[in-house]
Amino acid sequence: MDQNRLRELEEQCIQEHAPACQAGCPVHVDGRGLAVEVGRGDFAAALKILRKSIPFPAIIGRICDQPCRLVCRRAEAGQAINIAALERASVDWGGPFEPVPVLPRKSKRVAVAGSDLSALTVAFDLTKKGYTVSVFEKNEKAGGSLWNLPETLLPRNLINDEITRLEHMGVEFILKTPITAFEKGDENAPFNIEGRIYDAVYIADGDLDAARAWLEFDTFNAVVIDPVTLASRCCEGVFAGGGAVQARDVAMAGGSRLPRSAIRTLAEGRRAAVSLDRYLQRVSLTAARVNEGVYTTRLFTSLEGVQDLPQVKMSQPELGYNREEAQAEGQRCIQCQCLECVKVCEYLKQYGSYPKRYVREIYNNLSIVSGTRQKNQFINSCSLCGLCGEVCPEDLNMAGVCLEARQTMVKTKRMPPSAFDFALRDMAFSNGEDFALARNQPGSQHSDYVFFPGCQLGASYPDAVEKMYAYLLSRSGNELNGKIGLMLRCCGAQAEWAGRSDLFEASQNEFLSEYERLGAPELILACSSCYRIFKTYYPQVKISSLWTLLDRLGLPDDKNITGEGKTITIQDPCSTRYEPEIQDSVRRILNRLGYQINELTLSREKTECCSYGGLMWLSNRKLAADVINKRIVLSPLDYLTYCVMCRDFFASEGKASMYLLDVLFDPAGAQARALIKGPGYSTRHENRARLKKRLLKTFWGEDMQNNRAYETIRLNLSESVLALMESRLILVEDVQQVIEYAERTGRRLLNRQSGRYLAYYCPNTVTYWVEYLPENEAYTIFNTYSHRMVIEEAGRS
Numbered sequence: 001m002d003q004n005r006l007r008e009l010e011e012q013c014i015q016e017h018a019p020a021c022q023a024g025c026p027v028h029v030d031g032r033g034l035a036v037e038v039g040r041g042d043f044a045a046a047l048k049i050l051r052k053s054i055p056f057p058a059i060i061g062r063i064c065d066q067p068c069r070l071v072c073r074r075a076e077a078g079q080a081i082n083i084a085a086l087e088r089a090s091v092d093w094g095g096p097f098e099p100v101p102v103l104p105r106k107s108k109r110v111a112v113a114g115s116d117l118s119a120l121t122v123a124f125d126l127t128k129k130g131y132t133v134s135v136f137e138k139n140e141k142a143g144g145s146l147w148n149l150p151e152t153l154l155p156r157n158l159i160n161d162e163i164t165r166l167e168h169m170g171v172e173f174i175l176k177t178p179i180t181a182f183e184k185g186d187e188n189a190p191f192n193i194e195g196r197i198y199d200a201v202y203i204a205d206g207d208l209d210a211a212r213a214w215l216e217f218d219t220f221n222a223v224v225i226d227p228v229t230l231a232s233r234c235c236e237g238v239f240a241g242g243g244a245v246q247a248r249d250v251a252m253a254g255g256s257r258l259p260r261s262a263i264r265t266l267a268e269g270r271r272a273a274v275s276l277d278r279y280l281q282r283v284s285l286t287a288a289r290v291n292e293g294v295y296t297t298r299l300f301t302s303l304e305g306v307q308d309l310p311q312v313k314m315s316q317p318e319l320g321y322n323r324e325e326a327q328a329e330g331q332r333c334i335q336c337q338c339l340e341c342v343k344v345c346e347y348l349k350q351y352g353s354y355p356k357r358y359v360r361e362i363y364n365n366l367s368i369v370s371g372t373r374q375k376n377q378f379i380n381s382c383s384l385c386g387l388c389g390e391v392c393p394e395d396l397n398m399a400g401v402c403l404e405a406r407q408t409m410v411k412t413k414r415m416p417p418s419a420f421d422f423a424l425r426d427m428a429f430s431n432g433e434d435f436a437l438a439r440n441q442p443g444s445q446h447s448d449y450v451f452f453p454g455c456q457l458g459a460s461y462p463d464a465v466e467k468m469y470a471y472l473l474s475r476s477g478n479e480l481n482g483k484i485g486l487m488l489r490c491c492g493a494q495a496e497w498a499g500r501s502d503l504f505e506a507s508q509n510e511f512l513s514e515y516e517r518l519g520a521p522e523l524i525l526a527c528s529s530c531y532r533i534f535k536t537y538y539p540q541v542k543i544s545s546l547w548t549l550l551d552r553l554g555l556p557d558d559k560n561i562t563g564e565g566k567t568i569t570i571q572d573p574c575s576t577r578y579e580p581e582i583q584d585s586v587r588r589i590l591n592r593l594g595y596q597i598n599e600l601t602l603s604r605e606k607t608e609c610c611s612y613g614g615l616m617w618l619s620n621r622k623l624a625a626d627v628i629n630k631r632i633v634l635s636p637l638d639y640l641t642y643c644v645m646c647r648d649f650f651a652s653e654g655k656a657s658m659y660l661l662d663v664l665f666d667p668a669g670a671q672a673r674a675l676i677k678g679p680g681y682s683t684r685h686e687n688r689a690r691l692k693k694r695l696l697k698t699f700w701g702e703d704m705q706n707n708r709a710y711e712t713i714r715l716n717l718s719e720s721v722l723a724l725m726e727s728r729l730i731l732v733e734d735v736q737q738v739i740e741y742a743e744r745t746g747r748r749l750l751n752r753q754s755g756r757y758l759a760y761y762c763p764n765t766v767t768y769w770v771e772y773l774p775e776n777e778a779y780t781i782f783n784t785y786s787h788r789m790v791i792e793e794a795g796r797s
Contacts, residue, residue: 006363012396013356014298019336023297024071026267029053031083039330047094055124058158061088063262079311089326103130108280111198113179114205116144118242121269122202123171138178204242229275229285241268300393301336341388346627379405384614385574406499417765420498422729430455430490435688437488438514446519448482454527455490459684460644462691464661471556479553491530497615528573551585567596569635572607573643612645628653648678682732710740714778738770
């Protein structure tokens with residue numbers, strides 16, 4: 001991932017974009033944050049938020065026309081938040097104003113003509129930055145048109161208080177002195193105004209007839225300015241707004257003399273202050289002025305589940321909200337944010353942030369040359385199911401990011417060898433001689449179809465594999481009209497999930513070799529993960545789902561199968577997220593069986609992963625358990641799924657769950673087995689090996705011989721030891737290999753007190769230890785554990 005790709009991904013996440021109220025405010029008041037603090041009753045904190053955007057909160061809280069309310073999302077579920085009233089409450093109850101910090105004084109001086117809100121804002125912003133500002137006001141008091149507002153709306157003491165605060169900051173007010181003209185030599189010369197020298201001028205007073213020699217006026221008698229920078233078109237260093245352009249606004253409004261928007265006038269002064277500061281620093285006036293003023297935010301906010309609530313009424317409107325009323329109104333704010341992915345994904349939720357930050361953290365983790373990489377587990381814990389991308393308004397998919405990160409970690413040799421070792425060994429077993437099988441239909445030299453059940457179905461339900469192949473053979477001469485072969489192996493999903501492109505490519509090559517040998521047949525896939533893998537990586541291979549095939553062909557032993565009107569909850573595997581044909585076929589099959597279907601809120605394209613995907617269950621067991629439990633509590637009904645791992649994982653946490661093939665062949669038994677946990681890791685290997693032997697014997701009349709010495713080792717394993725092995729991901733064959741190696745080489749330690757042996761063996765990247773005792777031609781196991789270290793022994797003399 002390079003920096004350009006990082007920025008693209010970060011930009012896709014809209015969580016940090018402003019809420020609609022803030023984007024709809026000309027000066028971007030954080031209405032969301034303000035409402036939070038008021039809702040908590042912390043009016044001092046609310047006032048601090050307000051003063052970050054508004055220099056005169058006591059005035060604005062009373063006269064703001066609230067353009068933010070026009071876009072407030074709460075208006076779609078009740079009434080818009082009364083932001084101005086919350087601003088006023090923040091001033092009323094937020095305590096005394098703190099002094100405004102001012103930067104050290106600069107040498108540059110600015111003259112301001114007029115003292116309306118835009119002029120006062122220019123004075124405030126530039127004085128804060130250290131400029132010397134003189135405000136020229138033709139009247140005997142500063143404040144401009146503010147004095148024309150009714151005192152009941154804007155008490156006079158509030159205007160005086162704000163003017164006094166500006167004076168304390170260092171603003172100079174020159175009253176009863178209008179700027180009637182100014183002198184300026186060439187472009188770089190300063191301005192001479194009333195005998196004083198200034199480096200720039202802001203004009204907010206419309207009475208400038210004497211300045212027509214210097215300024216350009218339009219037909220509306222307004223100063224002609226650049227609409228972005230507010231710079232005069234004809235005199236460098238002069239900027240205008242407020243009253244100097246009001247005539248144009250009045251004319252454009254059809255001659256209406258309604259009061260000019262207070263907040264927009266203030267925003268005009270802020271834009272002018274930015275331009276004046278840049279002009280005085282001799283930098284670009286136009287660069288990076290995106291989203292200045294009102295704009296449309298990209299932030300998405302769902303209103304699902306938001307209760308309609310009306311605006312809180314004031315008991316005394318002339319006094320504004322009291323404390324309790326303000327808190328109640330603040331609490332009505334729905335706190336606009338996106339987090340659509342975090343709402344549905346336990347993985348994203350548990351790590352306490354959201355994709356924009358996660359992407360940056362992953363990038364930083366991959367960029368570390370030396371030092372501790374803190375995000376390895378985070379990267380490896382994603383189920384890669386893609387639900388986040390499905391619900392994201394901007395289609396940001398963390399699955400792709402995490403998979404790319406895993407591949408990068410492997411390529412740069414930064415992936416811990418132990419991270420996915422167990423799953424990769426499981427894949428190697430499935431593609432090894434114990435399970436892998438590719439045969440044409442008995443008596444045939446080629447195949448038109450091949451049944452590909454997948455490695456996990458063979459591990460969990462070997463009998464179902466055998467029964468389904470027999471059923472397909474029974475249809476081979478009729479509805480299917482072709483020969484049906486069989487292929488047992490892993491599709492390579494574990495290698496893909498682990499970021500091991502090398503192992504995945506090797507698995508691809510092995511499959512394609514066998515596939516071509518069988519005559520390039522159409523694959524009939526029972527496993528949804530296999531279906532996704534083949535659809536994604538094997539465009540040259542024709543595939544079909546077992547479930548769509550059964551929906552078309554009919555079900556085995558129709559007369560013996562019935563759901564008897566039972567209602568079940570269906571779990572769609574995450575790997576069928578974008579396979580509506582498969583989803584529909586499964587539902588039709590269940591209806592044919594007599595079942596009534598209860599749909600989960602998140603199903604079909606929004607279904608949730610069971611934690612098998614992406615090897616989450618291996619990387620982060622606690623998270624995997626939480627993911628499973630979050631899913632299984634959504635319905636009190638029994639679950640039925642067409643993913644064998646969903647079935648096993650749900651049952652492992654006590655949820656009655658059935659697998660569709662089990663229901664097809666043994667409905668009564670499937671119901672009885674709904675709460676039985678799936679087979680353990682060692683049993684899963686044994687089931688695959690036995691399945692291959694049985695299939696070879698049943699359909700091709702062949703016997704399969706065991707050739708490994710360790711397979712003859714007999715073990716005595718207590719339930720507690722078996723449970724320990726399961727929790728530590730240690731297989732029976734791992735223990736057998738340790739003992740065979742120890743007994744053959746004599747490399748074992750004897751504990752003379754207990755009489756037990758301790759031995760180790762390292763078949764790959766994991767070293768296994770076993771504490772055992774030979775007893776009656778078998779070996780009793782007392783303890784076993786493993787670690788990711790290689791023991792190096794000194795050479796023997």
